[in-house]
Amino acid sequence: MIDHLGIQVADPDASAALYTDVFGPLGLVELMTFDVPGGRVIGMGWDRKPFLWVSPAREDAACELHVALAAGSRDAVDAVHAAALARGVEVLHPPRLWPEYHPGYYAVFVRDLDGHNVEAVFHDWSVGA
Template sequence: MIDHLGLQCADVPAAVAFYTTVFAPAGLREAMRYETPGGPVVGMCGPDGFPQLWLSPLAEGTERPVHLALRAPSRAAVDEVFALARERGAEVLHEPRVWPEYHPGYYGVFLRDPDGNNVEAVHHTPPEG
């Protein structure tokens, strides 16, 4: 479980637009924003309203791409994330599919965000039985 994660972004408004559009099916939205001398810092939240993903300006001279997995409420939501990412022209690393090497119910799509981070929408289907 991720409590919160901070990403450094070359263009915070572009990153906010990407996440709020592409991951809307997973319930992601802007929760709060504050200004700093380097630009805005934006707290993103899910349905609970608690900011767990923070987007901030890129620290001068650094690049820090990461992997971020965001939980989706259903496989259909993962598919919708994929469709919205394609509409925005995002690089698709892996189309939605079951990843049995992780576990039998792991269904995910992997994308690049505007800053080159590897981002994923994932749904964990409970095992039958």
């Protein structure tokens, strides 16, 4: 089981603002920050536990990453989509079922400020059961 994920980005403050705006409907909030050479590290999550961290990228560290954040319902996925559109974020794939993964896989995919593919997904295990 994965406990947390760190992503190197060009501007941690801007990235954290985007993530908390777009994925706020899932409950994602900024929980912790600390200074490091080159900027700040920002931990986001829900409740008290940061699980998604952004930190300043080294010049040689740029690469596309895919991460999926769990949503509690299809409505939450739709709310992420609405928040992304409201913020002008590139939507790679609007919300829909992805039966190639499993019959109840409902997700939206967006592109963050550094080109990462970030998904909000709801797993409805009652579909096709």
